[in-house]
Amino acid sequence: MTARTDAQLAFLAEADALKTVHRATTLHDGSRSENSAEHSWHVALHALILADHAGPGVSIDRVIRMLLLHDIVEIDAGDTPIHGQHDTAEQEAREQAAADRLFGLLPADQGAELRALWEEFEASESPDAVFAKSIDRVQPALSNLHSGGHSWREYDVTLAQLEQRVGTKVARGAPALWTRVREMIAPWFTAHGK
Amino acid sequence: MTARTDAQLAFLAEADALKTVHRATTLHDGSRSENSAEHSWHVALHALILADHAGPGVSIDRVIRMLLLHDIVEIDAGDTPIHGQHDTAEQEAREQAAADRLFGLLPADQGAELRALWEEFEASESPDAVFAKSIDRVQPALSNLHSGGHSWREYDVTLAQLEQRVGTKVARGAPALWTRVREMIAPWFTAHGK
Numbered sequence: 150m151t152a153r154t155d156a157q158l159a160f161l162a163e164a165d166a167l168k169t170v171h172r173a174t175t176l177h178d179g180s181r182s183e184n185s186a187e188h189s190w191h192v193a194l195h196a197l198i199l200a201d202h203a204g205p206g207v208s209i210d211r212v213i214r215m216l217l218l219h220d221i222v223e224i225d226a227g228d229t230p231i232h233g234q235h236d237t238a239e240q241e242a243r244e245q246a247a248a249d250r251l252f253g254l255l256p257a258d259q260g261a262e263l264r265a266l267w268e269e270f271e272a273s274e275s276p277d278a279v280f281a282k283s284i285d286r287v288q289p290a291l292s293n294l295h296s297g298g299h300s301w302r303e304y305d306v307t308l309a310q311l312e313q314r315v316g317t318k319v320a321r322g323a324p325a326l327w328t329r330v331r332e333m334i335a336p337w338f339t340a341h342g343k
Numbered sequence: 344m345t346a347r348t349d350a351q352l353a354f355l356a357e358a359d360a361l362k363t364v365h366r367a368t369t370l371h372d373g374s375r376s377e378n379s380a381e382h383s384w385h386v387a388l389h390a391l392i393l394a395d396h397a398g399p400g401v402s403i404d405r406v407i408r409m410l411l412l413h414d415i416v417e418i419d420a421g422d423t424p425i426h427g428q429h430d431t432a433e434q435e436a437r438e439q440a441a442a443d444r445l446f447g448l449l450p451a452d453q454g455a456e457l458r459a460l461w462e463e464f465e466a467s468e469s470p471d472a473v474f475a476k477s478i479d480r481v482q483p484a485l486s487n488l489h490s491g492g493h494s495w496r497e498y499d500v501t502l503a504q505l506e507q508r509v510g511t512k513v514a515r516g517a518p519a520l521w522t523r524v525r526e527m528i529a530p531w532f533t534a535h536g537k
Binding site for chain 2 (some may be wrong): 150151153154155157158160161162163165166167168171176177178180183184186187189190191193194195197198199201202208210213214217218255259286292293295325326330335341
C-alpha cells in the first residue's frame with residue numbers, strides 16, 4: 150500500500166504545476182490571465198451546474214472526472230489557445246509524451262484507467278466526452294464575455310470564427326446552451342463590427 | 344429553460360471570483376500564494392487519485408462534488424487559515440450569509456440540493472464528508488512539505504499542533520494516508536526543532 154500511495158502522491162505533487170500554466174483567457178475582472186488549474190475547477194463546476202443540458206446517457210460524474218484531468222498534459226505541453234495558430238501534429242506529439250510521463254507516475258492500473266479517460270476526452274466521440282468538450286469550450290467564451298472580450302480582441306476574432314471554433318463544439322453536446330450563450334455574446338461582436 | 348439557464352450562468356459567473364481568494368499555502372514552487380479555486384481543483388483531484396483510501400460506503404463522485412463546492416462561500420467570507428486565530432462563530436455567520444447569497448443565485452431546487460451538500464461537508468459527519476475533510480486537510484500539509492514549510496514557518500507550527508489541527512482530521516477519514524504523510528512530514532519538524 151505504501152508504494153502505491155507514494156506513486157499517487159508523486160502524481161499529485163507534479164500536478165501542482167498546472168497552477169503555473171497560463172491560458173489566453175483572463176479572470177472575469179480582467180486582472181490577470183487564468184491558469185489551467187483554476188480553469189479545470191471552473192469547467193468541472195460548469196458540468197455540475199449545467200448538467201440539465203447533457204444529452205441522454207451522459208454521466209455527469211464521469212464528465213467531471215474527465216474535466217479534472219483534461220488539461221493535465223499542459224504541465225509539459227503548454228496551453229494551446231483556441232483562437233491561436235499552432236501545428237496540430239506537433240502539439241499532439243507533445244501531449245502524448247506528456248501523458249506518457251504524467252500518467253506513468255501513477256500505479257500502473259490507475260495510470261492506464263485515467264489515461265483512457267483522458268484519451269476518451271481527446272477523441273470527443275462518446276456522449277460523456279462530447280458534453281465535456283462542450284463545457285470546456287463554453288467556459289472561456291463566457292469568460293471573454295465577462296472580461297469585455299479579452300481574447301476576442303487579442304486574436305481579432307469574428308462572430309463567424311467563434312461560431313466555427315467554439316459554437317459548433319458547444320452545440321454538439323449542449324445545443325440549447327449554445328443558443329442562449331450565443332444570444333448573450335452576439336451583441337459584443339455587433340458593437341465591435343465583427 | 345432560459346430562465347433556469349440564466350440563473351445557472353449567473354452563479355457560474357459569480358464563482359469566477361473564487362480565483363481571487365488567497366490562501367495561507369503557496370504553490371509547491373513557493374512562487375505565490377495558492378488561490379481557493381485552484382485549491383478546489385487540486386483537492387478534487389486528490390479525492391479521485393486517493394480513492395483507495397476512502398472507507399466503506401464512500402461515494403468518490405459525491406466527495407468530488409462536495410470538494411468542488413466546499414470553498415465557494417469564501418467568495419464573500421474569505422479564507423480562514425488552518426493555523427491562524429479566528430472567531431469561529433463570526434466566521435460561521437459570514438459563511439452562512441455567503442451561502443444564502445451564492446446558492447440563492449441558482450434555480451431554487453438546485454440551490455437547495457447543492458447547499459445541502461455543502462452543509463453536509465461542513466457538518467463532517469457522513470462518511471462522504473469525513474473523507475472529503477481528510478482530503479481538504481491533507482492537500483495543504485503536502486503543499487507545505489513541498490514548499491519548504493511555508494505556512495508552518497509563518498504560523499510557527501509544531502508537529503504536535505499539526506497532529507491536532509490536521510492529523511486527527513486526515514486520520515479520521517484516511518488513517519493509512521495520514522500514517523504515510525506523517526512519516527514524510529515529521530523530518531521537517533525534527534530538523535526545525537519543532
